[in-house]
Amino acid sequence: DIYSSKANFVNFPQSEYKNLYEKTIARMKKLSGELTGQHFTQASIIQLMNELVSVDALKNNTSINIYDCACGTGSMLMESVNYLKQKKAYRKKIMTAFGQEIHGQTWFLAKVFLTISGINNYIAYGNTLTDPKFISLASDNEIPPVFDFIIANPPFGMDWKHDKKRIIDNMLQKNSNFYTILDEKKLPVTPKQSDGQFLFFLH
DSSP, X not given: OHHHHOOOOTTOOGGGHHHHHHHHHHHHHHHHOOOTTOOOOOHHHHHHHHHTSOHHHHTXXXXXXXXXXXXXXXXXXXXXXXXXXXXXXXXXXXXXEEEEEXXXXXXXXXXXXXXXXXXXXXXXXXXXXXXXXXXXXXXXXXXXXXXXXXXXXXXXXXXXXXXXXXXXXXHHSTTOSSOOXXXXXXXXXXXXXTOHHHXXXXX
């Protein structure tokens, strides 16, 4: 057991970082109780999602940029990169993980584990729905403005009533980061205030 018998990680194989990471998250959850709004997607589900990515569409790319708008601890990004790297078509491509996370503790964990796993990453801190960081970073030419695909498990059952004004104002901007549908009164059509996960689809 790495936790009880080993404290030295010098010779710990990098290929095992992901398993250690998942065990660490499981232990954190057990010690601190379930984190509200945090969901940990099984590796098999993430792999299935990656199977839907068209290899042919990306075969001429020298790099692949993956985005998770609610990345949590970064487990989906990490699993995606590791899974695609096993495929011959992706093996030599430069892969970069992009994500944004609202909770400081989980944002920090995402940065740490993606970095020690040797995965190029840009993980932003903040609320994706009210302050999407990659819009401004792309416009400032700090990062590539295009993501090749998105993989996400947005928080279900999240209430967004406290952010309603900022989100509506965002939707009404000319260059909104939302896909916006207007009703007959020229107001944006929105999901219920208890249905925050749908806002991520619009984002």
